[in-house]
Amino acid sequence: MATVDRWLLxxxxxxxxxxxxxxxxxxxxxxxxxxxxxxxxxxxTPHVEFLESLLxxxxxxxxxxxxxxIDPLSGRQMGLRADITPQVARVDAHTxxxxxxxxxxxxxxVLHAKPQALATSRSPIQLGAELYxxxxxxxxxxxxxxxxxxxxxxxxxxxxxxxxxxGIYRGLACAAGLSGDAEQRLFDALQxxxxxxxxxxxxxxxxxxxxxLRALARLCGxxxxxxxxxxxxAGAPAPVLEALQGLTQIADCLAERYPDLPLYxxxxxxxxxxxxxxxxxxxxxxxxxxSIAQGGRYDDIGADFGRARPATGFSTDLKTLVxxxxxxxxxxxxxxxxxxxxxxxxxxxICQLRGQGERVVQALEGQxxxxxxxAGCDRQLVLxxxxxxxxxxxx
Numbered sequence: 001m002a003t004v005d006r007w008l009l010x011x012x013x014x015x016x017x018x019x020x021x022x023x024x025x026x027x028x029x030x031x032x033x034x035x036x037x038x039x040x041x042x043x044x045t046p047h048v049e050f051l052e053s054l055l056x057x058x059x060x061x062x063x064x065x066x067x068x069x070i071d072p073l074s075g076r077q078m079g080l081r082a083d084i085t086p087q088v089a090r091v092d093a094h095t096x097x098x099x100x101x102x103x104x105x106x107x108x109x110v111l112h113a114k115p116q117a118l119a120t121s122r123s124p125i126q127l128g129a130e131l132y133x134x135x136x137x138x139x140x141x142x143x144x145x146x147x148x149x150x151x152x153x154x155x156x157x158x159x160x161x162x163x164x165x166x167g168i169y170r171g172l173a174c175a176a177g178l179s180g181d182a183e184q185r186l187f188d189a190l191q192x193x194x195x196x197x198x199x200x201x202x203x204x205x206x207x208x209x210x211x212x213l214r215a216l217a218r219l220c221g222x223x224x225x226x227x228x229x230x231x232x233x234a235g236a237p238a239p240v241l242e243a244l245q246g247l248t249q250i251a252d253c254l255a256e257r258y259p260d261l262p263l264y265x266x267x268x269x270x271x272x273x274x275x276x277x278x279x280x281x282x283x284x285x286x287x288x289x290x291s292i293a294q295g296g297r298y299d300d301i302g303a304d305f306g307r308a309r310p311a312t313g314f315s316t317d318l319k320t321l322v323x324x325x326x327x328x329x330x331x332x333x334x335x336x337x338x339x340x341x342x343x344x345x346x347x348x349x350i351c352q353l354r355g356q357g358e359r360v361v362q363a364l365e366g367q368x369x370x371x372x373x374x375a376g377c378d379r380q381l382v383l384x385x386x387x388x389x390x391x392x393x394x395x
Contacts, residue, residue, distance in 0.1 A: 012115050012122030020322075023329040024125065027322050028107050030329075031127055031150055038146055040105040040129050045087035047080060047109070054079040054086060056304040062086070065112045080111045084126050085315060086301075092132045093302025093309055101133040107318065117290050121319065128295070128315030132302075135310035137249045140279050140297060144250070147293050147314040148258060151283060154325030156292070160262035162282045163251060164269045166296075167243035168233070170277075172213050175237045176205045186213065190268045193217045212236055220266040226251060229267055243278070250279060272296060278312070285324060292320050335359035336390055337372035337380040349381060349388035369394065 009015065016024060032042060048069070055063055065082040081087060084106050092102055107127035115122050129146055131139045144161075151159055169190070173183050182201070189197040198217055202210040215232040219225055226248050233240055251263060271280050271294070278297030285292055295314030302309045322329065338350050340363040350360050361375045372380060372393055382391045 010122075012112070012120070014121060014123065016319075019330050019333075022331075024318060024322050026329040026331075027154060027325075027327070028125070028127070028318055030153055031318070031321075032105065032107060034149060034153055035105040035129055035146070038103070038129075038142075040103040040146075043088055043091050043104050043106055044108065045081065045084055045091065045106065047111075048078050049081065049087070051077045051079045053090060054081060056086065065114055067111055067113050082110055082112050083315075084108060084110060085128065085130065085313065088130050088313075089132075089301045089309075089311065090305045092130070092311075093305040093307040097307065098133070101131060101139075103129070103131050105129040120290070121317070124320070125318035126315055127318050128313055130311060130313035132309045132311045135299060137246045137279075139310075139312045140246075140250055141253050143295060143312050143314055144254060144281055145257060147281075147283070147295065147316070148261070150316065151293060151321070151325075153327065154321040155327040156285060156321060156325045158285050159283050159292075160264060160285075161254075162264045162266060162269065162284065162291075163247065164266050164271065164280045165243045165247045165278060166270050166272075166276050166280060167278050168229075168240050168247075168267055169213075169216060169270055171237050171240035171243060172209060172216075175240075176202075176209045176213065178205070187270060190217055190270065193268060208235060212240075216268040218268075220268065221264070223251065223255070223263065223265070225265040225267070247279060272298075281314075288324070292316060292324065333376035335361055335375065335377040335379070337369065337375065337377040337393065338362040339369070339381065340365050340367060343383075343388075345386075346381065346383075346388050353381075353390070 035042070050071075051066070051068060054066060062082045067080040069078050069080070070076070071078045088104050088106055092098070092104060096102060105128065107125065110124060110126045112122040112124075129143060131143055169187070173186070178186060186198065186201045189201060195214070195217060198214055202213050205213065212233055219229050219232065226244070229244055233244060251265070254261065254263065271282060275298055276296040277299045280296035282291035282294040293314060293316035295312070297310070297312040299310040300308040301311045336353060336358055338346065338360055350362060353360050361372075361377055363371065369380065378393055379390050380393050381388050
């Protein structure tokens with residue numbers, strides 16, 4: 001290997017240098033403090049697990065994203081986590097085993113074998129919050145509100161949110177007797193809004209249900225979309241109407257809490273269809289081709305871990321929030337310069353100042369006071385009348 005290759009990083013894998021690393025860490029602390037204020041408890045999950053656990057249930061769609069390795073101790077295949085959500089689901093279902101609602105949050109690095117999109121990082125810092133044990137729309141509203149407050153904390157401008165509900169399509173497909181390949185092909189056509197293909201795939205479906213399935217591709221737009229949906233789906237099965245009612249309740253509450261937030265509805269957009277079971281949502285900003293935060297309801301996620309639990313949550317990439325946000329995260333670099341001196345009294349003064357939260361940089365042997373500026377110091381410790389005191393840095 002050529003020497004020049006030793007410091008090259010793989011595509012999509014980056015290191016974070018100061019001061020950006022400091023800004024990201026400040027944002028992480030502030031977000032976790034926000035989560036705590038809402039009652040969410042922090043969990044820290046391992047970077048590597050047996051593959052069966054990582055790709056169980058909700059993790060099945062992560063197979064292509066997951067780096068695989070062999071555990072030299074057990075000989076079993078392991079994976080480097082590409083998503084923390086399935087791990088937190090295991091913690092709730094198998095480890096904690098609490099009764100009633102449980103609020104958990106996390107922040108940690110994940111690794112993607114393939115990037116989400118071109119020119120995106122394969123090593124994001126994923127943070128998120130999950131609410132387990134409650135199936136009501138109150139949980140969905142809480143999680144969405146927490147996501148919006150997280151974006152507000154980072155001062156991300158010009159956000160708008162997409163809302164949908166996979167239960168509407170699920171209910172119609174079930175009533176129409178679609179399953180397996182037929183359901184998947186119609187699902188794919190709806191994502192592309194391929195109207196002719198949708199019509200062809202529903203020719204053998206009972207006419208009323210076929211009309212409803214075809215209408216899903218057209219039911220997109222602003223708040224008026226929900227009114228149009230109630231009319232188009234008036235005779236739909238009860239689960240479909242319940243899903244639409246739940247989506248309407250969520251939209252009404254968000255409009256009241258965040259009146260300036262643009263909401264866009266798309267009942268044919270089935271993001272995470274094989275993963276989610278209810279409401280799905282995503283936040284976008286102009287100039288970014290993919291969502292910057294996303295989530296939804298995924299009931300019974302813990303079934304493969306021995307305990308099915310309703311769940312809803314969201315996740316985002318901390319690096320993205322910091323790069324897009326306008327929040328002031330970098331504190332001015334100030335500090336106190338201490339000379340290189342073996343005086344025990346100087347050491348005591350340095351320890352006392354550091355204990356008070358001051359940044360103190362002590363000179364190394366041979367370093368002159370001129371180095372204080374390059375170290376980001378604006379003050380210095382000087383000896384006056386046998387006492388070390390803080391004084392302005394001599395110009």
